[in-house]
Amino acid sequence: MALSTFAAIDIGTSQLSMKIYEVSRQHGIKELSHVRHKLFLGAETYSRGFISYQTVSEICTVLNDFQRIMADFNTKNWQVYATSGLREAKNCLVVVDQIKIQTGFDVKVQGNSEACFLYYKALALKEDRFETYIEEGTLVVNIGAGSVQLSIFNQGKLCATQNLLLGSSRIQELLHVMQDEAYDFNALISEYMERDLNLFQKYYLDSVSIHHIITIGGMIPEICHYLQQSDPDFDGQISKKLLMKKKLPRELAGDMAKLIIPTILLCRKLADLTDCSQFYLSAIDFCDSIVADYAQKKLKLSSHHDFTLDILSAAENIAKKYKVDMNHVENVQTLALEIFDRIRKLHGLGRRERLLLQIGVILHSCGSYINEVQTRECSYRIIMSTDIIGISNRERAMVANMVRYNTTSIPTYEELDEDFNENEYITIVKLNAILKTANVLDKSNRQKIRNVGVTLKDGVLTITADTMADITLEKGLFHHGGDVFQEVFGIRPVLRQKRSGH
Numbered sequence: 001m002a003l004s005t006f007a008a009i010d011i012g013t014s015q016l017s018m019k020i021y022e023v024s025r026q027h028g029i030k031e032l033s034h035v036r037h038k039l040f041l042g043a044e045t046y047s048r049g050f051i052s053y054q055t056v057s058e059i060c061t062v063l064n065d066f067q068r069i070m071a072d073f074n075t076k077n078w079q080v081y082a083t084s085g086l087r088e089a090k091n092c093l094v095v096v097d098q099i100k101i102q103t104g105f106d107v108k109v110q111g112n113s114e115a116c117f118l119y120y121k122a123l124a125l126k127e128d129r130f131e132t133y134i135e136e137g138t139l140v141v142n143i144g145a146g147s148v149q150l151s152i153f154n155q156g157k158l159c160a161t162q163n164l165l166l167g168s169s170r171i172q173e174l175l176h177v178m179q180d181e182a183y184d185f186n187a188l189i190s191e192y193m194e195r196d197l198n199l200f201q202k203y204y205l206d207s208v209s210i211h212h213i214i215t216i217g218g219m220i221p222e223i224c225h226y227l228q229q230s231d232p233d234f235d236g237q238i239s240k241k242l243l244m245k246k247k248l249p250r251e252l253a254g255d256m257a258k259l260i261i262p263t264i265l266l267c268r269k270l271a272d273l274t275d276c277s278q279f280y281l282s283a284i285d286f287c288d289s290i291v292a293d294y295a296q297k298k299l300k301l302s303s304h305h306d307f308t309l310d311i312l313s314a315a316e317n318i319a320k321k322y323k324v325d326m327n328h329v330e331n332v333q334t335l336a337l338e339i340f341d342r343i344r345k346l347h348g349l350g351r352r353e354r355l356l357l358q359i360g361v362i363l364h365s366c367g368s369y370i371n372e373v374q375t376r377e378c379s380y381r382i383i384m385s386t387d388i389i390g391i392s393n394r395e396r397a398m399v400a401n402m403v404r405y406n407t408t409s410i411p412t413y414e415e416l417d418e419d420f421n422e423n424e425y426i427t428i429v430k431l432n433a434i435l436k437t438a439n440v441l442d443k444s445n446r447q448k449i450r451n452v453g454v455t456l457k458d459g460v461l462t463i464t465a466d467t468m469a470d471i472t473l474e475k476g477l478f479h480h481g482g483d484v485f486q487e488v489f490g491i492r493p494v495l496r497q498k499r500s501g502h
Helices: 041-048 053-072 092-103 112-126 129-133 168-178 185-203 220-230 254-273 286-299 307-321 326-342 351-363 375-384 393-404 422-440 472-489
Strands: 004-011 015-024 028-038 077-082 107-109 138-143 148-154 157-164 212-216 237-239 278-281 451-457 460-466 492-498
Touching: 004 053, 004 286, 015 053, 015 286, 028 053, 028 286, 041 053, 041 168, 053 092, 077 286, 092 107, 112 129, 112 138, 112 148, 112 157, 112 212, 112 286, 112 307, 112 393, 129 212, 138 254, 157 185, 157 307, 168 185, 168 254, 185 254, 212 254, 220 254, 220 278, 307 326, 307 351, 326 351, 326 422, 326 451, 326 460, 351 375, 351 393, 351 422, 375 393, 393 422, 422 472, 460 472, 472 492
Parallel strands: 004 077, 077 107, 138 212, 212 278, 460 492
Antiparallel strands: 004 015, 015 028, 138 148, 148 157, 237 278, 451 460
């Protein structure tokens, strides 16, 4: 079978880059070509708020040049991604439209959590030590141009993640006007970072011992390239002692110094906050992350790491943060998934929607921590305000609305104040109906119903609860919830009690 090529294009804040890869199940991923063009996208977005026509024209010219290179490699498959440098521009949609018109490329503008998730996929696929490291306390630092994502892994799973607006380009554009006035500009940058990092330490680092720090993204590949030039044996490991050398940023300077210096200073701050004696600098860039995602989806080429467990683990940690009754969550989740799996032919949803249902169940009552009377509205606000690595912003909004209307009627498609398409709206309605049905089975939070049998026959969904407990409350509420379920799926759910004593 002929090997296929794939082009990954990153419209970054400081450069436009394209890598062409050879991708196959047998041989994995092999880089064939890497071309870059300097770009000052982030400087415009973070200082002026919009991207100039001249920069848009430059982007389109370079992308058309990229297409000619792609033709040389007979590349038919490609993806163009952009992150915060384009996403945060006020004229983002106009720029994306112009790129489509002038080049034919459809640009996927990634949210922060989506971009980080792609990086983690590439780490798991290309860095052998990733799986070993995350068995112990590991801090993964994704240093972007606009923000920094700090994620803690332990016992092989993602435990917590937090986004801070400390990206190298953002810091440089915010503080460069003070450069001439500052006695020590590096100290000024460090001072700017201090508050956010100290809060991160207070909320997350005090509860886990960090043995490894992995840094990715931003200028990290440039730093790796420099260190490999000066030391051919450099394998990505850099000691805390070397990192703390004052001359290091100057040695790495060159024309990218203004972006490299904030990156080095951030790493130094993190070294101070942890007992970790060594950093691992990963040369993986965003193009590598794009192709890792492509290889997983198209060729089923992936690592052994189960990212679904990371997503669920992150959701569970959010729930625990807001003191959710996890026994209730576990019980409702079991019931909801049992119903979901039994009526697959009726709802027509897949594995991704099943995952969104699980996340919704885990977070459906987190708002009680803020206001018991307005639990659902508060839960909605918490979910909408929290990064959940591994799901898109749109999927997060779907989960939030599934939870928001857990105890009330869901608005019509026209009334819902979110920008969903019809398929997304129908998915929310279906998942909401399942959540309502499962939730009333443990309305008292006493886990009276743990073992259930679910059968679908002659248009009736029979849920048999094997319990000796008094479930009068659950039966009464279930009857009302059954109306909603019947409206959505066209079948009537019936709750029956079996007293076997098991």
